[in-house]
Amino acid sequence: MNERIHKAIELFYAKQFTHALALFALELSENVSAKEARIGALLCDMALENEAQARSLFEYYLLTKDNGVEECEAVMETIIHSVDENRDKIARLLGQNNDFEGRINAENGIRYEDFRDLIDARGSFKEAFEDIMFSTKVIISRKEDFVDFLSKLMENGFVDISLNYLESAVTLFPNDEQLLTLIKKVQH
DSSP states (O other): OOHHHHHHHHHHHTTOHHHHHHHHHHHHHHOTTOHHHHHHHHHHHHHTTOHHHHHHHHHHHHHHHHTTOTTHHHHHHHHHHHHHHHHHHHHHHHHHOGGGTTTEETTTEEEHHHHHHHHHHHTOHHHHHHHHTTTOOEEOOSHHHHHHHHHHHHHTTOHHHHHHHHHHHHHHSTTOHHHHHHHHHHHO
8 A cells, every 4th residue: 555545544534535535536646547546535525425334334445455355446336336326216216205305314314214104105125225225224213113124124135134133132132022033033
């Protein structure tokens, strides 16, 4: 990793995304095949809209790169473009249905009640969840909604995601019958 890229990464972590983007762009202008600079520039651009998401993806990228994953830049570009595409889908859907105006915020997420409305609008839990899974989070404040959400994740093939949620929930509520029932359901 050259000095310019190293400095750009430091600026990214210091939340100076515009300066980091400028360094990544400068590196790209001198070396158009600089994969690290391309990914860095894309993530800096994303960070200007959604810092937490960009930071998570940046850490994932550095981790995969450090672990020697081949073609990790191509994988990252696919993920970044998928996030952008899903954000655009949500924006189009919101534009088509003004009832959703103001209900979704990429930083804070979407309330579960509003997510259910999105499910109704899309006609499918799976499609609605795929639309938001990379671009926002679902905010759940009631246990009944949490159990409903987990059940729907399992029913629609998102077993690994539901299992991650369940593992966290069971540590908080180790004797909760509904959660234990869901775990048994996943194990079968």
